[in-house]
Amino acid sequence: MEALNQKLIALQESTNQMNSVIEALDTGMIMVDQNGIIKLVNRSFGSMFDLPVDQMIGTHYDAYLSNYNLSPFLLKCMETNTPKRLEMPLFYPQERMVEASLTPIQENNQQAGLVAIFRDLTAFRHLEDLRRDFVANVSHELKTPLTSIVGFTETLLDGARKDPDTCKEFLQIIYKEGLRLQRLVSDLLDLSKIESKQIPIKMEIVSVQMVVHDVVETLVEQMQAKNLRLLTDVAPLMVKMDTDCVRQILVNLLANAMNYTPVGGKVTVKVKQNKQHWLLQVMDTGIGIPESDQPRIFERFYRVDKARSRNSGGTGLGLAIVKHLVELQHGEIEVESAVGKGSIFTVRFPLDVSEI
Numbered sequence: 001m002e003a004l005n006q007k008l009i010a011l012q013e014s015t016n017q018m019n020s021v022i023e024a025l026d027t028g029m030i031m032v033d034q035n036g037i038i039k040l041v042n043r044s045f046g047s048m049f050d051l052p053v054d055q056m057i058g059t060h061y062d063a064y065l066s067n068y069n070l071s072p073f074l075l076k077c078m079e080t081n082t083p084k085r086l087e088m089p090l091f092y093p094q095e096r097m098v099e100a101s102l103t104p105i106q107e108n109n110q111q112a113g114l115v116a117i118f119r120d121l122t123a124f125r126h127l128e129d130l131r132r133d134f135v136a137n138v139s140h141e142l143k144t145p146l147t148s149i150v151g152f153t154e155t156l157l158d159g160a161r162k163d164p165d166t167c168k169e170f171l172q173i174i175y176k177e178g179l180r181l182q183r184l185v186s187d188l189l190d191l192s193k194i195e196s197k198q199i200p201i202k203m204e205i206v207s208v209q210m211v212v213h214d215v216v217e218t219l220v221e222q223m224q225a226k227n228l229r230l231l232t233d234v235a236p237l238m239v240k241m242d243t244d245c246v247r248q249i250l251v252n253l254l255a256n257a258m259n260y261t262p263v264g265g266k267v268t269v270k271v272k273q274n275k276q277h278w279l280l281q282v283m284d285t286g287i288g289i290p291e292s293d294q295p296r297i298f299e300r301f302y303r304v305d306k307a308r309s310r311n312s313g314g315t316g317l318g319l320a321i322v323k324h325l326v327e328l329q330h331g332e333i334e335v336e337s338a339v340g341k342g343s344i345f346t347v348r349f350p351l352d353v354s355e356i
């Protein structure tokens with residue numbers, strides 16, 4: 001008697017453990033017997049299909065699943081005694097793509113019901129979509145300058161080279177498009193290196209004033225050529241940072257400030273410190289960014305005005321690179337902007353970087 005008790009207790013324990021595992025799964029699971037009565041269903045299934053799992057045990061699956069066009073598949077799986085796999089879109093409570101795998105159960109060579117597992121593929125599909133969009137975007141960005149290079153070269157070969165003025169003009173266009181391709185490929189390489197975390201982070205204590213000064217110096221001439229005033233208001237801070245990263249962040253933000261600010265405007269670099277962060281700001285008095293575009297400008301190839309960006313030599317990747325670089329150092333970036341007034345980009349870096 002004692003031995004039987006022990007066995008029952010052990011059995012109960014292992015059932016409990018099994019139930020805990022099934023409940024903890026983030027895949028939905030349901031088990032029905034040969035009569036279609038639900039024997040087991042987990043919470044993930046409930047939230048996926050928005051169904052009350054507590055009330056489902058002991059009822060026929062049809063009562064709950066007929067709305068989802070699942071019943072015929074369950075029936076077929078049991079009748080034919082073969083596993084089935086299908087993808088089904090769900091629209092409620094959220095739009096999702098779910099993969100269902102149905103496996104028949106046999107006991108003593110008899111049909112004994114089935115187990116169905118449901119996996120949410122939405123995030124996976126979303127990644128696939130992003131990748132596809134990215135490849136399409138890159139191809140498009142490469143195609144435009146290439147078409148132009150091939151076209152102008154053909155015209156030159158066909159005879160246009162004999163007129164010196166035309167020849168020079170076309171060569172200049174070819175050169176300009178070549179430079180654009182070079183920038184694009186270089187930005188793409190940067191982005192892929194950063195994304196695959198191939199860039200080692202080298203944190204060192206440096207003077208922010210010095211870093212800002214170095215970058216500003218390389219841009220002064222271009223600023224003057226466009227009659228833009230460049231002001232700096234940089235606190236004398238020594239902070240731990242990856243100098244190359246911060247430099248590239250600043251270069252990209254300043255290039256934008258310069259490109260999107262009309263002649264006669266003002267660009268300011270500001271650095272200050274608060275309790276836990278140091279802040280790097282680039283402000284301009286330029287064309288500004290409409291509020292509806294602001295959340296998207298950090299996406300790859302997103303531009304408010306395509307033609308304007310291209311004319312300024314932009315690749316549409318500058319801010320995507322900046323955002324990655326900021327995040328590598330556990331920082332955050334945000335933008336405030338008003339159309340026709342200007343923009344402020346604020347990068348916030350943690351001062352305590354012991355864990356980076």
Ligand SMILES: Nc1ncnc2c1ncn2[C@@H]1O[C@H](COP(=O)(O)OP(=O)(O)O)[C@@H](O)[C@H]1O
Pocket residue numbers: 256257260261284286287288289297302303304305309310313314315316317318319320343
């Ligand atoms: N300082 C700014 N003022 C106005 N618009 C800006 C500014 N910075 C970025 N933008 C907008 O965000 C878009 C994305 O910026 P970015 O990733 O650097 O690409 P781009 O190569 O086009 O400059 C730009 O095309 C532009 O529309």
Ligand SMILES: [Mg+2]
Pocket residue numbers: 252255256314315316317318319
């Ligand atoms: Mg840019």
